[in-house]
Amino acid sequence: MRVPAKVNLQLAVGPRREDGFHDLVNVFHAVSLFDEVTVREAPPRQPNPSGAGESASSGADTGVSVTAADPPEASACAGLTAGGGLGSHLARVPLDESNLAARAVALLAERTGRGSPVTVHLDKHIPVAGGMAGGSADAAAALLACDRLWGCDLPPRTLAGYAADLGSDVPFALMGATAVGMGRGEILRPLAAPGRLRWVFALSPHGLSTASVFGEYDRLRPDAPEPRLDPALATALAGGDPAALGAALTNDLQEAALSLLPELERTLKTGSGAGALGALVSGSGPTCAFLVGGVDEAEADGREAAVVAELEGSGLCEQVVSAYGDVPGATVL
Numbered sequence: 001m002r003v004p005a006k007v008n009l010q011l012a013v014g015p016r017r018e019d020g021f022h023d024l025v026n027v028f029h030a031v032s033l034f035d036e037v038t039v040r041e042a043p044p045r046q047p048n049p050s051g052a053g054e055s056a057s058s059g060a061d062t063g064v065s066v067t068a069a070d071p072p073e074a075s076a077c078a079g080l081t082a083g084g085g086l087g088s089h090l091a092r093v094p095l096d097e098s099n100l101a102a103r104a105v106a107l108l109a110e111r112t113g114r115g116s117p118v119t120v121h122l123d124k125h126i127p128v129a130g131g132m133a134g135g136s137a138d139a140a141a142a143l144l145a146c147d148r149l150w151g152c153d154l155p156p157r158t159l160a161g162y163a164a165d166l167g168s169d170v171p172f173a174l175m176g177a178t179a180v181g182m183g184r185g186e187i188l189r190p191l192a193a194p195g196r197l198r199w200v201f202a203l204s205p206h207g208l209s210t211a212s213v214f215g216e217y218d219r220l221r222p223d224a225p226e227p228r229l230d231p232a233l234a235t236a237l238a239g240g241d242p243a244a245l246g247a248a249l250t251n252d253l254q255e256a257a258l259s260l261l262p263e264l265e266r267t268l269k270t271g272s273g274a275g276a277l278g279a280l281v282s283g284s285g286p287t288c289a290f291l292v293g294g295v296d297e298a299e300a301d302g303r304e305a306a307v308v309a310e311l312e313g314s315g316l317c318e319q320v321v322s323a324y325g326d327v328p329g330a331t332v333l
């Protein structure tokens, strides 16, 4: 399975609900930074695999084993323009039954009464705890893979419901492309986004916990208004106008993410100063996203190269990655 990361083009956050979640207007956009998720029937009593650059473990209770490996070569990673893998990020991937992919397998087995022991291999290219929904992507891929492997062939609506039970971002990872998420982000409506966009992402050596960033948001914005879709963003998106879209990108969680990791402000300024059409923290951060134009023009006018060079030279980022969007959601290869 191949499954994309997301960036949020608008993230409007309402007040905290009684269930602890926040109502959102969450404009998701899937980008070409993919995790590869391989689900196989587990051989009986398989010993734990392990090797250089890999961490591995098996969940005896769930019948799931999960490994996370560095990308073999930077060039093998779609759109990677700098750096050689996620390095320290891998240490943040839990390899027990709390892994979101393992949870997806267990949930599908429980809901359908089907299921045989499987191994799940995650080839991580999406930053971990980076605000790009990598764990949700893995959950979506594992859900779809087991649905096919076990012959469940559930209707998309049922799978989307299970996905929502796994996490607010998981239904979008199944759907992909560009969509607005309402409720806690799980109620999706596709949005037309003509013309592919080119993005540069500055990966941070740090991770941010989504719950902590929402908590900081509550502290900073005790009187948050009800979230609304920004008409300027909707118009720019529908019109395929990268410059207008860049100017309309907004993220209500950005202030909270910057409050927890103040250095992100310098990262955003660096990319903006180099000519990015728009700059914002992706979701709960700390990855910073820079829109550099439509796919054809960004390379031709040198804007993408300038943004990449300035960010790489800044010493602020762990890795700088280029990608395009939108792209489809979880896909069987």
Ligand SMILES: C[C@@](CO)(OP(=O)(O)O)[C@H](O)COP(=O)(O)OP(=O)(O)OC[C@H]1O[C@@H](n2ccc(N)nc2=O)[C@H](O)[C@@H]1O
Pocket (backbone or CB within 6 Å): 008, 011, 020, 021, 022, 023, 024, 026, 130, 131, 132, 133, 134, 136, 166, 167, 168, 169, 170, 183, 184, 185, 210, 211, 214, 282, 283, 284, 285
């Ligand atoms: C902020 C966003 C923006 O797309 O993504 P990330 O930046 O984390 O990738 C999402 O809302 C994250 O979705 P996801 O990571 O699936 O969150 P969940 O597992 O459902 O919830 C984790 C925690 O985040 C908070 N949470 C999440 C979603 C929401 N609408 N309101 C919340 O308050 C809650 O504290 C919750 O306990």
Ligand SMILES: Nc1ncnc2c1ncn2[C@@H]1O[C@H](COP(=O)(O)OP(=O)(O)O)[C@@H](O)[C@H]1O
Pocket (backbone or CB within 6 Å): 092, 093, 094, 098, 099, 100, 101, 122, 127, 128, 129, 130, 131, 132, 133, 134, 135, 136, 138, 139, 207, 208, 210, 283, 284, 285
């Ligand atoms: N398959 C997975 N990949 C990455 N992180 C995972 C996974 N399963 C569980 N996690 C946990 O979820 C947390 C959030 O991860 P991730 O989805 O990458 O970030 P974000 O919510 O910021 O988009 C991680 O810190 C990690 O502890």
